[in-house]
Amino acid sequence: MSRPDDDGKGLVEAATEQGLAFVSGVPAGLQRSAKRVFGRLLGRWVAVPNARARAEAQKIDDETAARSLVMQKIVEAAALKAAADPTLVDRALNNFLADTLRRQENKDAITQTAEELLSQNQPEQSEIDPGDPDPDWLNVFEAHAERASGENLRLLWGKILAGEIRRPGSFSLSTLRFLSELDHSLAKKFNKYALFIEGDMMYIPKKKDQTSIREIAELEEAGLVVGASAGYSNTLQSPGGELKFRRGSCIVFIKTSGQESFKASGLMVTRVTKEIKSLVTSDDEMWCRNFEAALDATVVRVELIKANGAVEVLRGK
Structure with missing residues (x-):
C-alpha cells in the first residue's frame, strides 16, 4: 500500500480507479461515506481526510509490522505441524481459503446491491452529507453480511447498508441481530402484516380468523x-x-x-418493527382497504381515491 506524499494526499490517491467508479452513480452527498464504507467491505483503502492522512498511515504501518511478526510466528508453527502431518495442514489451508473467498464474495455482492439502491433511489436531501455509519455498527454489520450467501439475504443486507449510508442510525444493533436470526416462516408473516403499519400502529381488524390470531401471536412472541x-x-x-x-x-x-372522532383497532409495534418496515415494499391500496376494516362502526363511509383519479367506495353507499 502506498504511503502518503508530502502533501498528505497519498492515501486519497491510493483509492483504485475501480473503487472510485463503484460509487460514481451514488448521489454526490453520499459518495464520501459510500467510498469509505464500500472500501472497507471490498478490502480497498479509500479516501481519508488530509488532516488525518499521516496519522492513519502510521497506524497502518504499525498494524502491518505487528501482523508481519504474528504471521512469522504462525508460519514457523505451521511448518513444524506440516512436517508431522502435511495433509492436515493442506486441508486446513484449503478450508481457510475457501471460507475467506466465500465471505468476501458475499460482502462484494451486498456492496454492489447497496450501490445500485443508492443510485436508483435519490431523495431530495441526497446532496447533503449525512455523515458516516458508526464504526461499531459496521463491525456488527460486516459480521452478519459476510455470512449472507443466498440471493434474498444479500438483497436484505444490501438494503440495510444503503439505508444506513443514506441516514446513519436507521437500523439499530438490535435490529441487525434480529434480522440475522430471522427464519423464512416468520419473515413471510412479517411481510404480510408490515403492509398494515403506519407510525406506531399496525392496523388490524378486531374480528380475526384463527389463522390471523395465530400469526399475530407469533409476531408478538418474536417481539415485533x-x-x-x-x-x-x-x-x-x-x-x-x-x-x-x-x-x-x-x-x-x-x-x-x-x-368528530373515531377509532381504528390495531397493535402497537416495537422499534425493531418500525426499522424493518422500511425494507418492505409498500402497497398503498392494500393498506387503505385493511385500514377501512379496522375502523369502528361510527364510520359510515370510506372512499379510496386512486392515483388515476378513480374512486372506490370501501364502506357505505
Missing part, C-alpha cells in the same frame, strides 16, 4: 408487536364528521355518522 391478546385502538379526529388524508399514491376520505 405488543398487545396481541388485548389489542389497542387509535383515536383519530374527524372535525365536522369528516377526515381526508393521503396515503402514498392514494387518498382516503372518511365520513362518520356525525362524531
